[in-house]
Amino acid sequence: MNMLSRSAPKQPFREELLDPLRRAMEVATLHQPLLAAWPELVDCIDGLELERIYPRGERGFALEYRCGQRQILAELVGDRLTAYCDEAAHKLRHLPVSQSDQRQPLHPLADLGLVLREPGIDHRLPLLGVINRPDQAEPLLASLLGTPVRVLTARLLAHRLGRRAVVRLRYLSGGSTQPQSMIIKCYKGRSQRQLEVQRWLQALAPTPTGGDPRLRMVRPLACDGEHSVLLMEDVDGQPLDRLRGPALAAGVRDAGALLRRLQQSTLALPQLHRAEDELALLQRWVPLTRALFPALAAPLERVWGRVERGLLRLPAAQPVLCHRDYYDKQFIVSESHTVLLDLDTLCRADPALDIGNFLAHMQLLELQRRGNAAPLWRAFHAGYGLERRADPAAVTLYRMASLLRLACIHAFWSRWKHLALPLLEAADAA
Numbered sequence: 001m002n003m004l005s006r007s008a009p010k011q012p013f014r015e016e017l018l019d020p021l022r023r024a025m026e027v028a029t030l031h032q033p034l035l036a037a038w039p040e041l042v043d044c045i046d047g048l049e050l051e052r053i054y055p056r057g058e059r060g061f062a063l064e065y066r067c068g069q070r071q072i073l074a075e076l077v078g079d080r081l082t083a084y085c086d087e088a089a090h091k092l093r094h095l096p097v098s099q100s101d102q103r104q105p106l107h108p109l110a111d112l113g114l115v116l117r118e119p120g121i122d123h124r125l126p127l128l129g130v131i132n133r134p135d136q137a138e139p140l141l142a143s144l145l146g147t148p149v150r151v152l153t154a155r156l157l158a159h160r161l162g163r164r165a166v167v168r169l170r171y172l173s174g175g176s177t178q179p180q181s182m183i184i185k186c187y188k189g190r191s192q193r194q195l196e197v198q199r200w201l202q203a204l205a206p207t208p209t210g211g212d213p214r215l216r217m218v219r220p221l222a223c224d225g226e227h228s229v230l231l232m233e234d235v236d237g238q239p240l241d242r243l244r245g246p247a248l249a250a251g252v253r254d255a256g257a258l259l260r261r262l263q264q265s266t267l268a269l270p271q272l273h274r275a276e277d278e279l280a281l282l283q284r285w286v287p288l289t290r291a292l293f294p295a296l297a298a299p300l301e302r303v304w305g306r307v308e309r310g311l312l313r314l315p316a317a318q319p320v321l322c323h324r325d326y327y328d329k330q331f332i333v334s335e336s337h338t339v340l341l342d343l344d345t346l347c348r349a350d351p352a353l354d355i356g357n358f359l360a361h362m363q364l365l366e367l368q369r370r371g372n373a374a375p376l377w378r379a380f381h382a383g384y385g386l387e388r389r390a391d392p393a394a395v396t397l398y399r400m401a402s403l404l405r406l407a408c409i410h411a412f413w414s415r416w417k418h419l420a421l422p423l424l425e426a427a428d429a430a
Contacts, residue, residue, distance in 0.1 A: 012284050013055055017078050018291060020112045021061060024076055025050055025292075025412065030065070030116075034072065037107040037116060044068030049414035054160075055284045060113075062161045071119050073161045078113035085115060088123045096227060097129030097136040119159040125186040127227045128165050131156050144222035144231060147174045163188065164344070168234060181234040182221060193344065194230040198223040200343045201232075203267050214337045215258050235341070237334030241365060247333070249379040254338035255331055255358065256383025262340075263320040263351050263389065271347035273324055275311035278353070278401055282307070285408035289420075293411050299424040303404050306428070310397040317394065319348035326354040327361035352390040355380075356398025363399075363426055364406050367419050396430050403427035 023029055027048045034041055034048070044067050051071075054062040060080075065072040077084045085108050092099060099105070099121050107116040120131050130137040134151035141149040152170040159165040165186040170179050187194045198220045207213045221231040240251045286304050290297045323330075324345035332339045359377055366373040407423035410416040 012057065013288050014058060014060065014078065017060055017076055017113070020078065020114065021053075021076055022292065024063060024074070024112055024114055025053075027065065027414070033107065033109050033116065034067065038070070038072075038118075041067050041070065044070070051413055051415075052409070053412040055288055057284075063114075064161075071159075073117050073119055073121075073159065075115045075161060076113060077115065081108055081110060081113045081115065088115075091123035092121070095123070095126055095129055096140075097127055098133045099129040100132060120156050120165075122159065122161060122165065124162045124188050125165055125228070126189045127184070127224075127229045128159075128167075128186045130154050130169070130184060130186075131167055134169070140224065140227060141169075141171070141231075144224055145173065149173055152179055157183075183218075183232045183234050185230045185232065187228040187230070189228055191228050192225060194223050194228055195225055197343050197346075198230055200267065200346050204262070204265060204343075208261060208264070211261060212257065215254055215261065216337065216339055217343070218339055218341050235332040235337070235339045237332040237337065237339070239329060240331040240333050240338075241328040243333060249375060251331060251333040251338060252328075252362070252376050252379040253383035254333070255326075255328070256380040256385075258331075258338065258340055258383075259323070259326060259354055259358070260384050260389070262323060263354075265321045267321055269321065269346060269348050272319060273322065273347045273349040273353065275314055275350070278398070279308060279311060282401060282405055282408075285405055289408040289411050293420070296407075296411060296420060296424065299421065299428060300404075300407075303400065303407075303424055303427045307397065307401045307404055310393075311401065314350070314394055314397065315391075317350040317352070317391065320351045320389075322347055322349040322351070322354050324349065324353065324357075326358050328358075328365060350390070350394055350398070352394035352398045355384070355390055356395045356400075357402045359395070360399045360402035360406060363403065364410075364419070364423065367422055367426075368416070400427045400430045403430070 027050055030048065031045050035045060047068060049066045050063065051066050052064040056062060060078060061076040063074040063076065085106055088106060092105065105117060105121045120128060122128050127137060131154040134154045138149050138151055150172045152172065155168045157166040157168055167184040168181060169184055170181045173180055201217050201220045204217050218235060219233045221233060223230050243251055286300055290300050324347050330340055330342050332341060358380060362373045362376040403423050404427050407420045410423065411420035
């Protein structure tokens with residue numbers, strides 16, 4: 001079976017980058033260049049792990065490594081290395097807030113066509129320098145909040161290279177001596193997504209009549225289109241994926257209830273995510289995983305075939321508001337609230353899309369913990385409601401699609417690569 005049989009036939013990756021990618025995946029080959037760039041890694045270099053790979057079509061691959069408590073980001077660009085570094089260095093010098101005091105924040109490896117850097121260095125995110133030079137960002141923050149701001153600390157929480165970053169800021173406001181905190185989400189330069197997300201969060205903020213006020217969306221504070229940032233409240237609590245036992249089940253039940261509320265919203269969106277779009281996302285992963293992990297080829301082929309045939313034959317469902325990245329890491333839970341953090345991928349789609357994705361992530365969580373996902377499925381359905389809002393067959397297919405994607409993603413992850421085959425087996429057994 002041809003994995004690209006019905007969808008766009010574009011090659012999902014550059015063939016000539018496969019060998020350099022294989023070498024970049026052999027983390028021992030990076031020990032020497034990493035120590036040359038960051039000598040302080042000497043005590044943890046033997047524990048270097050590859051965490052994530054992001055295929056980026058003709059632009060190559062983004063990679064994330066972990067060395068002790070340090071993360072290292074990389075881009076595999078091949079023969080575009082010199083042009084890429086020149087462009088990135090030029091843009092870094094002209095950002096509104098400086099991201100680095102180093103003369104050379106980028107570390108190119110010519111033999112691999114790979115560019116290394118620390119998180120927080122990203123020429124595509126204009127205001128990410130707030131973690132390095134918060135004083136330079138204070139005038140902008142003051143204008144957005146309408147009061148003088150003095151930044152105390154800025155901590156990078158997450159950074160997906162070239163796409164977005166999340167920063168926690170502790171600051172003093174006005175004449176107050178009581179520290180406050182907020183979250184700054186940095187987007188790509190000239191992106192208007194932050195303006196859309198702010199509008200969506202504001203529209204979805206009110207609790208419906210009779211709804212549970214504990215369940216809500218994160219509150220936006222301000223937004224700036226020129227610098228591509230969204231300011232949001234810093235929600236107290238624990239990420240849902242870190243909970244266990246009854247607390248986890250209660251949080252999962254809340255996630256089901258929040259999804260029901262989301263799908264009942266009348267917010268109008270032009271973005272439509274179809275079954276064909278879901279298959280296109282999988283096409284970024286399946287051929288690449290098959291090429292690099294031949295031992296997984298047979299189950300990949302089998303699950304892909306079932307998912308492709310099933311999704312293309314699904315009867316069209318009435319689209320509802322969907323999150324499109326609905327899973328456990330999107331929630332903060334405390335005794336007083338369960339809060340959904342991120343609406344970046346909001347769209348209209350088959351209601352089965354978000355249900356299937358969430359249930360697949362519950363299977364992943366329990367595989368990681370060697371537990372049983374069935375109680376979490378029951379908790380989710382208890383929150384979502386007994387009445388049927390989605391075709392059960394469609395939920396199964398979208399769960400299979402999510403398990404297939406998760407298997408591909410985890411095949412590249414040093415710590416979790418042993419879960420690739422069990423995830424494929426779970427998809428095949430659906």
